[in-house]
Amino acid sequence: MAMKVALLGCGVVGSEVVRLVNEQSEELAARVGTPIEIGGIAVRRLGRDRGVDPALLTTDATALATRPDIDLVVEVIGGIEPARSLILAAIKSGKSVVTANKALLAEDGQTLHAAARDAGVDLYYEASVAGAIPLLRPLRDSLAGDRVNRVLGIVNGTTNYILDRMDSLGAGFTESLEQAQALGYAEADPTADVEGFDAAAKAAILARLAFHTQRVTAADVHREGITGVSAGDIASARAMGCVVKLLAICQRSQDGGSVGVRVHPVMLPVEHPLASVKEAYNAVFVEAESAGRLMFYGAGAGGTPTASAVLGDLVAVARNRLADTSVAEGGHDTGLPVHDMGETITSYHVALDVADRPGVLSKVAEIFADHGVSIKNVRQEGSGDDAQLVLVSHPAPDAALSATVEDLRVHDMVREVASVMRVETFAD
Amino acid sequence: MAMKVALLGCGVVGSEVVRLVNEQSEELAARVGTPIEIGGIAVRRLGRDRGVDPALLTTDATALATRPDIDLVVEVIGGIEPARSLILAAIKSGKSVVTANKALLAEDGQTLHAAARDAGVDLYYEASVAGAIPLLRPLRDSLAGDRVNRVLGIVNGTTNYILDRMDSLGAGFTESLEQAQALGYAEADPTADVEGFDAAAKAAILARLAFHTQRVTAADVHREGITGVSAGDIASARAMGCVVKLLAICQRSQDGGSVGVRVHPVMLPVEHPLASVKEAYNAVFVEAESAGRLMFYGAGAGGTPTASAVLGDLVAVARNRLADTSVAEGGHDTGLPVHDMGETITSYHVALDVADRPGVLSKVAEIFADHGVSIKNVRQEGSGDDAQLVLVSHPAPDAALSATVEDLRVHDMVREVASVMRVETFAD
Helix, strand or coil, rough: CCCEEEEEECCCCHHHHHHHHHHHHHHHHHCCCEEEEEEEEEEECCCCCCCCCHEECCHHHHHCCCCCCCCEEEECCCCCCCCCHHHHHHHHHHCEEECCCCHHHHHHHHHHHHHHHHHCCCEECCCCCCCCCCHHHHHHHCCCCEEEEEEECEEEEEEEEEHHHHHHCCHHHHHHHHHHHCCCCCCCCCCCHCCHHHHHHHHHHHHHHCCCCCCHHHCCCCEEECCCCCCCHHHHHHCEEEEEEEEEEECCCCCCCCCEEEEEEEEEEEECCHHHHHCCCEEEEEECCCCCEEEEEEECCHHHHHHHHHHHHCCCCCCCCHCCCCCCCCCCCCCCCCCCHHHHHHEEEEEEEEECCCCHHHHHHHHHHHHHCEEEEEEEECCCCHEEEEEEEEEHHHHHHHHHHHHHHHHHEEEEEEEEEEECCCCC | CCEEEECCCCCCHHHHHHHHHHHHHHHHHHHHHEEEEEEEEEECCCCCCCCCCCCEEEEEEEHHHCCCCCEEEEECCCCCCCHHHHHHHHHHHHCCECCCCCHHHHHHHHHHHHHHHHHHCCCCCCCCCHHHHHHHHEEEEEECCCCCEEEECCCHHHHHHHHHHHHHHHCCCCHHHHHHHHHHHHCCCHHHHHCCCHHHHHHHHHHHHHCCCCCHHHHHEEEECCCCCCHHHHHHHHHEEEEEEEEEEEEEECCCCCCCEEEEEEEEEEECCHHHHHEEEEEEEEEECEEEEEEEEEECHHHHHHHHHHHHHHHHHHHHHHHHCCCCCCCCCCCECCCCCHHHHEEEEEEEEEECCCCCCHHHHHHHHHHCCEEEEEEECCCCHHHHEEEEEEEEHHHHHHHHHHHHCCCCCCEEEEEEEEEEECCC
16 A cells, blocks of 8 residues: 655645655655655645646645545645644644754754654654755764764855855855855845854754754854855965854753854864865764764755655655654753853954054953953964954853953954954864 | 663674663663663673673673573674674574674675564664764665765775875875874784775675665675875876775666676865865765765774764664564665676776877877777876876776776887876766
8 A cells, every 4th residue: 555645835845856756656665665655735826837747736735734545744835834733733643744844843843843752653854954965864863872062064055155155266245145146056035044044943953953952942043144254254264274164063061061052154174074065065064972073965955955855754754654663753852951152162263453563462462361261372464554463262151252352342452353253173 | 671782792892882881871771762781792702801791791692692581682793704693593583683794794785684674673784884974874764765876985994094194295005004004093914904805895785775786795896905006196196186095986887777886096086075084084975866965974993983883773773673663674676786897987097108209199099099998188297208198088998998008008109007097076
C-alpha cells in the first residue's frame, strides 16, 4: 500500500518536491519499502498552471492535512500562520510532518515538538536550516553521544555573497547588494537577509538542537546585520589576515549553565575553514567535545536543493511510519537558559582615527583597562592626521567591550571610531 | 531496564568508548530513553590495566558477543578475523552491531548486511570512514531522496598531512613522512596509508553507500599511493593554481550503467573546498543531482573522535531496539558493476623534459591525437636543455591517457616524463 503525502504549498520548493517524487518514484519506493504518492496539494488559488495534475489541487488545506487516507504532510507554505495551525491539525490527526519552515520552528518549535511527541508522530525539518546540507539530523543523531560546545554558521547565502564580493572586488555594501539583487541572490526588500533576521531564526533552531534546550526562540537571538559593514572594515580585516563573515554563533557559557545565541559580522582568520566559503554557499562549523571540529558545507537555498532535503526527510518519516515508530525530539530538554549578549565572551577589533600625539596610546589603553579589558595586540598605521590605532582585545564580556568602545567614542583624543567588529578564532 | 553493550576490543578506541559511556551515562540515558551499560569487554589478555572495571573483562569474545543479556555489540578489534565471525555470531544471536572496522566492511560488507537483514538487527559503522565526521548516515539517510553522481574524499589523514607539508614547506616525500612518523601521524610501517590501501577500503564503503551497489569491495578499487609524488609534482601543481591531494573518487559512468572507484594523487584547483583541508583533517565532497555540492569536514582518526562516532551509532541502534525496529541496508541493491580504471574518464597533467627544437610540440601533439586525446592547454617553460612542456588534457578514457604517456616516454624527442598526474575539477 502506497504512503500518501499531502503537500501544503506549491511554490518553488513545492513544485520541485512534486517533480522529484514523480521522477524518482521507483528509487523512493525501493528505499522506503513502499511507494510514495502525492495524495493532494493545497494551494491558495486554483487555475494557475503549476505543471502538476490539476485533480490533486485543493484550496482547503485543513481538510487535506487531516484527510484520513493521508499518512505524511509536507508543509512548504512558510511563515507563522496558517502554517502552524495546519501542522498542528495534521499532527493531531496522526500524520507525520516534514517542513522547511524556519520562521515557525524558530518561533514555536517547542509547541510543535510537544504536539508531535504526544501524538507519537515525526516532525522533521532538515530543509529549514542550510538548505540541502544534511546538518540537523547529524547534529541530532550522529552527535547524540557527544557534547557540542560551539556552533559557527554561515547560514544566509545572500549576505555571504555580498561580503564575498566586497572582499574579492573591494566593492562597497550598496553596490554589492545591488549586484546580488540583479543576480537573484537578494530580494527586492533585502531586510530579512541583510539585517540578520533570517540567520537569527536559523541560529535559534541550531542552538536548540546543539544544546538540547527547547526554550530558545528567534527573539532570544542577539542580532546585528551587515548594513554597517564598510569597505574599510573589510580592508582592516584583510590587514589582520581575516575575512568578514556574517555568522550565527551558538555557544555554551564557560560554566556550562547557559547558552549564548547571536548573529553578527565577524572577522575570521583566513585559515579557518569557514573563511573559504564563497559566493552564496552555506557552511556550519561545529566544535564538539569528542568529535572535535566538524564542518558541513553546501548550497543553502534554491528550490531543488531545498526539495532534496525535504525528500530525505520524507524517506525517513515514511520508513519510521512503516516500522510504526517515531523519533521524539525535545523529550530530553536540558532547559539551558539563554544569557544576554552582554555576558557573552567575545573579542573586539577596534580601529581608531586618533590625534597623533604623545600619550594617545596610553590614554586609549587606560580606557580598556578601566573596563577590565586586556589588549591582545595593537598597531599604529599612518601618522599625523592619518594616524590610526588598531587594537584587538583579549576575550572579555561583550558588555565591557561595548562600554569601552562607547568611552573611546566620546574621548577627545579619538577623532573617530573607524571600525568595530568582533573577532572569532578557533576555540582553544 | 538498561540496554547492555558488549565491547569487543579495548584498545585506543575501545577504552575511549568505555570512558564516554560512563561519563555521559545520564545524557545517553535521556537521549536513548533507557540507560546504556557496558555488560562486558572482550580482550586478548587479562591483567593489563586499562582503567576499566576488571570484573567486566573476558577473553572469551564469542561467549560475550552471544550472551543472552547483551543487546548491542560494539566491535573495535579491527581486521578481518576474528572480527567477522564475532559480528556474524552476534547478529545471529539477535544483537545489533556497531563497528569501526573499515577493512571488514570493505571486504565483506555484503555478507554482514545480509545477515543483519535476515536477523532484523542493525549494523552501523559510521566510525569506519572519516572518523568522527557524520558522513555515512547522511549519505544513507539524508540523501536517500537524491541521486549522488560523484564522491571525492580526503579519507586518509596521514597522507594529507604529508602532502600538506610538502606543499607548505616545499619538503620532499621522505622528509615529510619522517616528520609525520615523529609526530605520530604515520606508523612505523606506513604502507597501508602511503600506498593507499586504507583509502581504498574507505572508497569501497563510500561507493556502496553512494550508489546503493552492494558488490563493490576493496579489491575493485584502482589504487595508487603517494610514494611517487615529488617536490617537482607539487611545484607543477602550484604553477597551475592547484594543490596535490590523495583522493578517493567514486563516480557514476556517463551512461549511469556502472561506477568507477579509485584512489590516487590528484591535482585539485585551490578554489576547490577540498584544497583547503589541511594537516591530518579529512573531508568528503559529494556531488548530488538535487542537493548540489556538499562537503563534510572533520577529524578522520584518533581515539576520541572515533569513539564519538561509535557513540552516535550506539544511541541510534539503542533507540531502534527500544522501538523494536531496525534499518535494513542493502535491501535496495542497484547492483551497478564497477568498471575498469581504463574506462574511467579522467584528465592528465603531463610535464615533459624535451629537446628544445622545432617540431617538438607538433610531435607531442600528434601522439596525443593518435590516442584520441585532445589537449586543453599547453605551456613551455625554460629553454634549451631546461625546456619543459607542460600539457593538460581534456577528459578522456584513462586507458587512452596512459597509453599516450607510454608513447611519450619512449619517444626520442622526450628526454623524460617529469610529472604525470590526474587533474580533477568541479563537475560541469
